[in-house]
C-alpha cells in the first residue's frame with residue numbers, strides 16, 4: 001500500500017498538474033497496474049478489492065465516463081447506483097486526500113476560500129479541493145439534513161460553485177409512519193429529478209437491483225459483525241475503519257455487495273484457522289475496545305500505538321449494521337426507513353443504548369469516543385455518553401482529536417491520553433500494577 | 435535477601451525529576467531543568483540521584499520513566515504515563531486522596547484514583563498552555579518577578595485585577611496594559627492566579643471532585659494559586675512536601691510493585 005502512496009505523492013506533488021493527471025485515462029491504466037502489484041500487502045484481501053473498486057470509480061468520475069453525482073455521507077446513495085450514475089463522496093475523498101498527505105495544503109485552500117477553522121475539517125478539505133478545481137465536476141449534488149448539519153450548507157455553496165442542482169432530502173426528527181411516507185415521497189422525487197438532470201431513463205427494475213445489492217451488502221456486513229464477536233478478534237477494527245468507501249459510496253453497487261461477501265468469507269477462513277499463515281485472530285489482543293466515531297486518516301501514530309500496546313478495536317460504532325432488511329419491491333419506503341433509523345439521529349439515550357449493547361455483545365474492556373473537532377453530531381453528546389456508559393461499568397475515554405487536520409493537535413498529548421487509558425484497562429483487567 | 439532499589443524518572447516539559455527508593459523508603463530526590471535535551475536531562479538527573487544516595491547504576495533493580503519525554507529515556511525498563519504516576523505517588527503520600535490535580539509546565543490534569551492509587555478516570559487540558567505553569571512563567575517574567583515570589587506578591591493584594599483572556603499571548607498584553615494603567619503589581623498577580631484557578635476548577639469539576647484533593651506539580655509550590663483554587667473548589671487542598679517529584683515518586687513505586695511481581 002505504501003508503494004501506491006509514494007508513487008501517487010510523486011506523481012501529484014505539483015498542484016498545477018493535478019487536474020491533467022487526474023482526468024487522463026493513462027493515469028488509471030498506470031496506477032491500476034501498480035495497485036495490482038500490491039495485492040499481497042493488504043491486511044485483508046477485501047481491502048485490496050475495495051481499493052480497486054474505489055480506484056476504478058474514481059477513474060470513471062474523473063475521465064467522465066458517466067455523469068458524476070456528489071452524495072453526502074448519510075444520503076441513500078442507492079438512488080444514484082440505480083440510475084447507472086457515478087456517485088462520488090467528497091467526505092471520503094477528503095479522507096483519502098489526508099491519507100495521501102495533501103490534507104494540510106488542501107484545507108488551507110478551503111480556509112482561504114472563507115471556511116472557518118471551526119468548521120469540520122472534512123468539509124474544509126472538500127471546500128479547498130473544490131475551490132482548486134481538483135474534484136470531478138458534479139452533474140448534481142445530493143445531501144440530507146439529518147446527522148450532519150454542515151453537509152447541506154456546504155453542498156449549497158458547492159452547488160453554486162459548480163452551477164449544478166442540489167437535491168436535498170429533508171429528514172424529520174421522528175419516524176412516525178407519516179414521516180416515513182414523507183421521506184419516501186421525497187426520495188422518489190429526488191430519483192426522478194436526478195434522472196432528469198443527468199439525462200437517464202428512470203428504470204424501476206434497475207433501482208430494485210440497486211436495492212437488492214444494498215440488501216446483500218447489509219446481510220454480508222451483518223455476517224461479518226457476527227463473526228467479529230469471537231475472542232480474540234478475527235479482524236482489526238482499525239482496518240475496518242478503512243472501509244469508508246464501501247459504507248458511504250458503495251451501498252447499492254454490485255461491487256460493494258461482492259466485496260462484503262468476500263470479507264465475510266475471508267474472516268470465516270481466519271476463524272477456522274485457514275487464513276494466511278493459519279492466523280485465527282489478532283494475536284496480541286490484550287484489551288478489547290469499542291471505538292466511537294472515526295479515526296485520524298492523516299499520517300498519525302495513534303492507531304499504531306493502540307495496537308502496539310495490545311489494544312484491539314473489537315467493534316466500531318461505524319461498522320454497526322443498525323438498519324433492517326430492505327425490500328427491492330418497495331425501494332423508496334425501504335430506503336426511507338433505513339435512512340431514518342440511524343441511532344445517532346435520535347435522543348442521545350438511543351446512541352447510548354446501542355453502544356452499551358455493542359459493548360456487551362463484543363465483550364469490550366473499554367470504550368473510546370474519538371471526538372472529532374467540529375463535529376457537533378458526534379461530540380455534542382460525548383459527556384452524557386461517557387457518564388452513562390461509565391455508570392454501566394465501562395471505562396470511557398473521550399479522546400479529542402481530528403480525522404483530517406493534524407495541524408492543531410498536540411500529538412504527544414493525544415498519545416498520553418490514550419496510553420493512560422490503556423493503563424487503566426490493564427489495571428482493571430490484571431488487577432495489579434502496570 | 436538484598437532489598438530492592440528502584441528509580442522513577444519524570445521528564446517533564448520544564449523539570450526532570452528523579453527519585454530513588456529502597457523498599458518504600460526514599461533514598462534521594464533530584465529536580466533539574468529539562469532544557470532542550472530530554473535524554474541528557476534524564477541521564478543527568480539519574481546520575482545526581484545516584485550520587486546523592488551513594489549508589490551506582492548497577493545497584494538499581496528497575497527504572498521507570500514517565501512524563502512527556504518518557505520515550506527518550508533509553509535506560510528505563512518501561513514507560514508509564516505521568517497520569518498513573520501522579521496517581522500512585524499521591525496515594526502513597528496520603529491514602530485518603532481521591533482527586534489529584536497536577537499542574538506542570540505545559541499540562542494540567544485532574545485525576546481520580548481509588549484507595550490503592552489506581553487511576554479510575556482523568557481529564558487533561560487541551561492543546562495550548564492556557565492555565566498551566568508556562569502561563570505563569572511568561573507573566574512572572576513580564577512582571578519582573580521570580581516564580582517563587584508570586585505567592586508572596588499575591589498576599590499583598592487588596593483585590594484582584596481582571597484578567598479575561600485565557601490565552602497566554604492575549605493575557606500577556608492585558609498585563610502590559612494593566613501595568614500601563616498603574617494597577618499595583620500584587621493585584622495583577624492575584625488576577626492571574628484567579629484565572630488559572632478558574633480554568634483548573636473547571637477541569638476538576640468536569641471530572642467530578644471527590645475528597646480528599648491533593649495538588650501536585652510545580653504550580654502547587656505557588657501558594658497564591660493553591661489558595662485561589664481551594665476557594666474556587668470549596669475544598670481543602672493537601673500539599674505534598676515536594677509537589678514537583680510526585681510523578682517520579684509514583685514511577686519508583688510502580689517499579690517496585692512491578693519488579694516484585696516479576697521476581698516472584
Ligand SMILES: Nc1ncnc2c1ncn2[C@@H]1O[C@H](COP(=O)(O)OP(=O)(O)OP(=O)(O)O)[C@@H](O)[C@H]1O
Nearest residue numbers: 446447448449538539540541567568582651652653
Ligand atoms: N518555586 C516555585 N514557585 C512557584 N511556582 C513554581 C516554582 N517552581 C516551579 N513552579 C511552577 O511549576 C511549573 C513547572 O512544574 P513541573 O516541574 O511540575 O512541570 P513539568 O512536570 O516539567 O511539566 P509537564 O508535566 O507539564 O510536562 C513552572 O511552570 C512554574 O509555573
Ligand code: SF4
Nearest residue numbers: 120122148374375377
Ligand atoms: S465528522 Fe461530523 S460534521 Fe464532519 S462530515 Fe462527518 S458528520 Fe459531518
Ligand SMILES: [Mg+2]
Nearest residue numbers: 446516538681
Ligand atoms: Mg509533570
